[in-house]
Amino acid sequence: MSEDRTRSTRRARILMCAPDHFEVSYTINPWMHPDRWQNESDVLAARSSQGWGSLAEVLRTLGADVELVPPVPGLPDLVFTANAAVILDGKALVATFRHPERQGETPVFRQAFDALKARGVLDEIHDMPPGLVLEGAGDCVFDPVRDVFWLGYGQRSDKESAAVIERTFGCEVVPLRLVDPRFYHMDTCLCPLNGGEALYFPGAFDAAGNDLIARRFGADNLIVAPEADARTLSVNAVNVGRDIVVATMSAVLRGMLEERGYRVHEVPITDFSLSGGSAFCLTLKLDRKSGGRDIAWEMPL
Numbered sequence: 001m002s003e004d005r006t007r008s009t010r011r012a013r014i015l016m017c018a019p020d021h022f023e024v025s026y027t028i029n030p031w032m033h034p035d036r037w038q039n040e041s042d043v044l045a046a047r048s049s050q051g052w053g054s055l056a057e058v059l060r061t062l063g064a065d066v067e068l069v070p071p072v073p074g075l076p077d078l079v080f081t082a083n084a085a086v087i088l089d090g091k092a093l094v095a096t097f098r099h100p101e102r103q104g105e106t107p108v109f110r111q112a113f114d115a116l117k118a119r120g121v122l123d124e125i126h127d128m129p130p131g132l133v134l135e136g137a138g139d140c141v142f143d144p145v146r147d148v149f150w151l152g153y154g155q156r157s158d159k160e161s162a163a164v165i166e167r168t169f170g171c172e173v174v175p176l177r178l179v180d181p182r183f184y185h186m187d188t189c190l191c192p193l194n195g196g197e198a199l200y201f202p203g204a205f206d207a208a209g210n211d212l213i214a215r216r217f218g219a220d221n222l223i224v225a226p227e228a229d230a231r232t233l234s235v236n237a238v239n240v241g242r243d244i245v246v247a248t249m250s251a252v253l254r255g256m257l258e259e260r261g262y263r264v265h266e267v268p269i270t271d272f273s274l275s276g277g278s279a280f281c282l283t284l285k286l287d288r289k290s291g292g293r294d295i296a297w298e299m300p301l
């Protein structure tokens, strides 16, 4: 199926990190309860590592090569590679983190990107200026149709990081305030799709944010996730061409996406929601391109 379709076009490159040391051992968002993890840690660790394997497998089938960051003990959230950097046109802007619990990830990701640069996978690696927080693509999602970065601020990343992103990539950045602690990263509540639609949860944004989303995407392109889907992190989706990979999705939302020609794939990774993460969080697209140059791969015929 997709093999034939993707073979004729460029394969995508996605960065992941195996969950060998994944656990919930601290609380930096409302999803995280270390006691619940502890009660069932063996089962949860086994299940999450199996689920992660299925995610990597599905992405490979859909036409992605998976690059790996080596896991590090004591950095359980390193699995969420979406937070590693903002990437576009061969440039990586390495993330900085709000909470001390995740700050040790920055040098690990930096090293991984240096290694990718040495292999010619990336051209330039940039660091954030001291004192500014930017939690990577988790808070800075790219709209491949409009060439716009949507930056979530107010929970983790600083609004002032917008200027750094603009300078680094020469792309417009639209900052939106995140107002609900459950949706602490932009990728938990907004997913720009390859067909130009916004899959999003309006309750995560203030009135000004909702206004901007509606104006920039246009009324016909708004796909509103029901609250039940937002609560299972269905918005945290990986969109590859017309395929959408999620942990879980309601029949209602699946129907809305299928009506627009998308195919939805569920992979058994719901245990990552115990840390506040899901499909998109576990991936980072390394070959994102501006100027619509992604589209041939993103929307194969």
Ligand code: ARG
Binding pocket: 028, 029, 032, 077, 080, 082, 083, 102, 137, 138, 139, 185, 187, 188, 275, 276, 277, 278, 280, 281
């Ligand atoms: N426990 C992690 C945190 O709170 C989860 C990160 C999920 N990643 C994401 N891109 N939303 O930072």
